[in-house]
């Protein structure tokens with residue numbers, strides 16, 4: 001016997017080999033890590049800006065990202081600077 005010959009029945013009627021299952025799990029992990037990293041990245045950026053006394057949204061540029069690639073005046077800054 002060479003290599004792995006293990007099958008896992010997930011109850012869906014489809015048999016997944018150990019290799020397919022491992023590939024599927026690895027894919028999920030990669031997606032999860034990528035999404036988590038993006039969230040953490042944003043959280044860290046906000047924390048750094050707040051630590052520096054800058055606007056958490058735009059970092060003092062007074063420009064924030066709108067929908068798509070458009071740039072809009074930072075809502076947080078316009079709120080603060082309103083008379």
Ligand SMILES: [Zn+2]
Nearest residue numbers: 055058074077
């Ligand atoms: Zn701002």
